[in-house]
Amino acid sequence: MSAEAQVKQIEMVRRQLSRESAEALNKIEKDFPDNPKSMDYFYDLYRRVHCEGEAPHGDKKVIGTTCVQVPEELIYAVGAVPVRLCNGSHTFDQLGAEFMPAKSCSLVKATLGMLSSEVASWLDQGGDIVNVTTCDQKTKAGRLMEEAGYRVHHLELPPSKESEAARTYWQSNVNGFARSLESVTGHKITRNGLRDAIVRVGRAQQAYRRLHRLRMSPLAPILGKDVFLVTNAYFFDDIDSWTDAVEVLNDEIERRCEEGFGAAQRRAPRILFTGSPPIFPNLKLPTLIEQSGAVIVADETCSANRMLYDVVNVDEWQLYDMVDALADRALKPCTCPIFVSDEDRKRRLLELARTFAVDGVVYQAFSGCQVFEMEQRSISRFLADEGIPSLYVETDYSPDDLGQLSTRIEAFIESLKARRRRK
Amino acid sequence: MNRFRAFINGADIRRFRFWVQLGFFFLLVYGGYFMINLGQSLPTFSCGFNQPGRAGVCYLLPLQHQTHIPWDSIISGRGLGILTGLLTFLAWLFVFNKAWCGYACPLGTIQDWMTSLRQKLGIRYATYNLDWFTRLKKIKYILLILLIVIPFLMANSVAGLPKLPDDMGTPFCKICPARMVIPAMTGDFSQWTVDFSTGTAAAMTGLGMLVLGIFFVGGFINKRFFCFFCPMSALHSLFSKVALLKLRKDGSKCTRCGDCYRACDMQIREIADDVESTTLVKDDCMMCFKCVAACPEEGALKASFMNIPIYESTEAGFFKRMTKRGKK
Numbered sequence: 001m002s003a004e005a006q007v008k009q010i011e012m013v014r015r016q017l018s019r020e021s022a023e024a025l026n027k028i029e030k031d032f033p034d035n036p037k038s039m040d041y042f043y044d045l046y047r048r049v050h051c052e053g054e055a056p057h058g059d060k061k062v063i064g065t066t067c068v069q070v071p072e073e074l075i076y077a078v079g080a081v082p083v084r085l086c087n088g089s090h091t092f093d094q095l096g097a098e099f100m101p102a103k104s105c106s107l108v109k110a111t112l113g114m115l116s117s118e119v120a121s122w123l124d125q126g127g128d129i130v131n132v133t134t135c136d137q138k139t140k141a142g143r144l145m146e147e148a149g150y151r152v153h154h155l156e157l158p159p160s161k162e163s164e165a166a167r168t169y170w171q172s173n174v175n176g177f178a179r180s181l182e183s184v185t186g187h188k189i190t191r192n193g194l195r196d197a198i199v200r201v202g203r204a205q206q207a208y209r210r211l212h213r214l215r216m217s218p219l220a221p222i223l224g225k226d227v228f229l230v231t232n233a234y235f236f237d238d239i240d241s242w243t244d245a246v247e248v249l250n251d252e253i254e255r256r257c258e259e260g261f262g263a264a265q266r267r268a269p270r271i272l273f274t275g276s277p278p279i280f281p282n283l284k285l286p287t288l289i290e291q292s293g294a295v296i297v298a299d300e301t302c303s304a305n306r307m308l309y310d311v312v313n314v315d316e317w318q319l320y321d322m323v324d325a326l327a328d329r330a331l332k333p334c335t336c337p338i339f340v341s342d343e344d345r346k347r348r349l350l351e352l353a354r355t356f357a358v359d360g361v362v363y364q365a366f367s368g369c370q371v372f373e374m375e376q377r378s379i380s381r382f383l384a385d386e387g388i389p390s391l392y393v394e395t396d397y398s399p400d401d402l403g404q405l406s407t408r409i410e411a412f413i414e415s416l417k418a419r420r421r422r423k
Numbered sequence: 424m425n426r427f428r429a430f431i432n433g434a435d436i437r438r439f440r441f442w443v444q445l446g447f448f449f450l451l452v453y454g455g456y457f458m459i460n461l462g463q464s465l466p467t468f469s470c471g472f473n474q475p476g477r478a479g480v481c482y483l484l485p486l487q488h489q490t491h492i493p494w495d496s497i498i499s500g501r502g503l504g505i506l507t508g509l510l511t512f513l514a515w516l517f518v519f520n521k522a523w524c525g526y527a528c529p530l531g532t533i534q535d536w537m538t539s540l541r542q543k544l545g546i547r548y549a550t551y552n553l554d555w556f557t558r559l560k561k562i563k564y565i566l567l568i569l570l571i572v573i574p575f576l577m578a579n580s581v582a583g584l585p586k587l588p589d590d591m592g593t594p595f596c597k598i599c600p601a602r603m604v605i606p607a608m609t610g611d612f613s614q615w616t617v618d619f620s621t622g623t624a625a626a627m628t629g630l631g632m633l634v635l636g637i638f639f640v641g642g643f644i645n646k647r648f649f650c651f652f653c654p655m656s657a658l659h660s661l662f663s664k665v666a667l668l669k670l671r672k673d674g675s676k677c678t679r680c681g682d683c684y685r686a687c688d689m690q691i692r693e694i695a696d697d698v699e700s701t702t703l704v705k706d707d708c709m710m711c712f713k714c715v716a717a718c719p720e721e722g723a724l725k726a727s728f729m730n731i732p733i734y735e736s737t738e739a740g741f742f743k744r745m746t747k748r749g750k751k
């Protein structure tokens with residue numbers, strides 16, 4: 001391709017992308033009445049970054065990450081900013097199809113598509129990425145990123161988290177990652193630096209947990225589509241501004257709870273969302289659910305709950321203990337389906353379903369995401385045994401299946417409503 | 424009431440433990456100077472060799488004396504002595520359970536001070552490899568059996584074998600580091616010697632000195648190094664199920680995040696991984712409740728007394744402690 005054609009293509013992709021983002025954002029923002037005032041911070045953020053292509057971190061050193069398993073505190077400690085690269089755009093999904101087999105997962109394709117297109121403003125010149133060897137597709141994608149000219153640290157994750165051997169293996173890999181961060185950035189990780197980073201991330205998690213807890217309220221005070229937008233912003237926003245904005249939102253939500261104001265109808269079925277992560281602009285399924293009269297009150301996905309909920313405990317505030325503690329926090333509570341056992345995921349779903357008085361579970365699997373597809377049966381059976389109805393939805397980033405999806409979702413929600421009436 | 428609860432649950436357990444431990448240390452090591460006497464059956468290493476400072480005697484000392492008893496006199500008054508000793512020991516244990524270890528034992532406290540020192544110096548702790556560890560931990564039961572059986576074999580000949588020599592008396596005390604460490608706290612170093620009067624005595628006291636060395640080195644790099652092998656802890660664990668003070672877990676609230684496991688000085692993995700048991704006092708547990716303080720899930724772990732929760736894991740408490748400690 002000539003240089004000129006390339007520029008043209010980039011321009012085209014950029015336009016398509018910003019159109020896609022604007023449409024999604026419009027839907028999320030304008031199609032629903034009574035959005036919290038403090039959501040404006042987030043709508044505006046997406047408008048600037050996704051629609052207008054603003055670089056979120058200016059000239060700071062950015063390190064791209066591809067999974068919640070990366071202990072981002074380490075990245076902050078070397079004075080860089082972590083940006084999660086997992087991508088949700090159909091435009092990039094199509095671009096990425098070039099690098100991956102036809103039947104692979106939209107998320108991985110979109111991430112690769114973005115990295116190969118030079119459109120996204122996420123990464124800086126250095127192009128440093130830490131890729132975690134989770135599922136096969138992500139593992140091999142790490143290699144493809146290298147081929148595309150990025151400098152990739154392959155962070156090896158054990159396929160099971162039960163054994164002590166897996167734990168120590170992972171801890172030593174995380175320590176290795178810390179050293180490689182130091183050499184890449186030329187910054188030493190100091191005790192104070194890491195401690196501050198831990199407290200900083202802790203503050204963000206505390207804000208998230210408050211939001212999470214507020215959603216337990218019998219009258220849902222905020223819609224799930226907004227919460228997904230909020231947690232998604234954590235991928236790329238400045239962490240301190242994000243935390244402040246979430247706390248402002250929390251205050252507003254709390255007021256709503258006190259005033260008895262609901263974001264959804266009193267009788268709206270309460271949904272627990274699980275499976276492949278909804279990432280902006282692909283909030284297709286969450287939006288559909290809430291347009292159909294249900295409300296998402298909790299989730300078990302790695303673009304929201306799994307990313308922000310679990311907190312680190314440090315026993316001895318020295319480097320040696322902090323790094324290991326971060327490794328533990330990433331591995332031990334993780335409910336990702338790439339691990340052998342699904343016990344923890346089941347327990348987590350059950351606990352969420354109980355504490356959030358959930359009426360039904362919606363399980364999203366991106367077609368091509370084997371692990372989520374493979375866990376579906378056992379999870380659905382488990383939920384059924386516990387008397388919790390669930391709906392399994394296989395989908396991808398393309399808008400083609402919207403019609404068919406909305407019929408299924410509506411039917412499911414109707415059945416939940418009927419079930420409620422019977423009770 | 425709720426406010427009070429929240430205050431307690433937000434407490435910094437380290438600070439609390441530090442002061443309680445210090446208090447008990449003074450009480451048990453120097454209480455004798457103030458005429459305090461808590462009896463002969465304390466379930467903790469209030470070492471009997473620390474005279475006159477001791478405020479009571481470690482139960483293992485009378486136990487080793489009492490089992491030095493011929494068969495036929497068991498049903499006599501001496502047998503009764505054994506019984507009352509045991510019952511008093513059990514009464515103490517019944518109330519505070521293994522918290523004697525986490526809060527009262529002077530030898531445990533000294534180990535914690537060594538840990539703080541290591542921490543201040545920024546030296547990493549050592550941990551055991553889990554396989555090895557599971558095997559090594561059994562030593563404490565072997566020691567417990569020996570310390571009962573050896574004195575008994577001194578007084579009785581079993582299966583026609585000759586009796587053990589008399590200088591095997593109080594065999595565990597001979598190798599117990601507390602015998603040297605605790606009296607030293609009152610300036611008495613008389614135990615820091617090898618007794619050459621007989622061959623057995625020399626061997627046993629020599630071994631004792633060796634254990635003392637290991638105690639200091641091990642205790643410096645390993646948290647609560649000696650406690651893993653302590654026969655007192657073994658004796659506790661035989662009865663700890665029925666005690667009033669309990670460590671409870673609600674597995675449904677546990678995310679198995681491992682935060683409690685990280686905090687546990689005794690490397691008790693089950694505290695995080697076991698989501699079935701509702702009471703989780705493992706044999707090594709010292710009921711320090713550091714795990715409760717480390718847990719971010721509401722009510723997943725709690726210390727309870729007669730089924731009344733006294734200290735509970737809460738999200739607010741967790742973050743309060745994190746921000747406070749992360750600031751220093």
Ligand code: SF4
Pocket residue numbers: 066067068069086134135277302336337338
């Ligand atoms: S699904 Fe699992 S492997 Fe993939 S990004 Fe999420 S947590 Fe990581």
Ligand code: SF4
Pocket residue numbers: 468469470471472481482483484595596597599600601602
């Ligand atoms: S030496 Fe040890 S076992 Fe013997 S009385 Fe002292 S503390 Fe107890």
Ligand code: SF4
Pocket residue numbers: 466467468523524525528529530531532649650651653654655656709
């Ligand atoms: S286990 Fe430790 S704390 Fe408990 S009695 Fe033995 S030495 Fe003391």
Ligand code: SF4
Pocket residue numbers: 676677678679680681682683684694695696717718719720723724
């Ligand atoms: S800290 Fe709490 S939630 Fe985490 S593993 Fe321990 S008991 Fe479970």
Ligand code: SF4
Pocket residue numbers: 670683686687688689690691694707708709710711712713714715
């Ligand atoms: S399990 Fe808890 S109470 Fe027991 S020793 Fe470990 S941290 Fe302390």
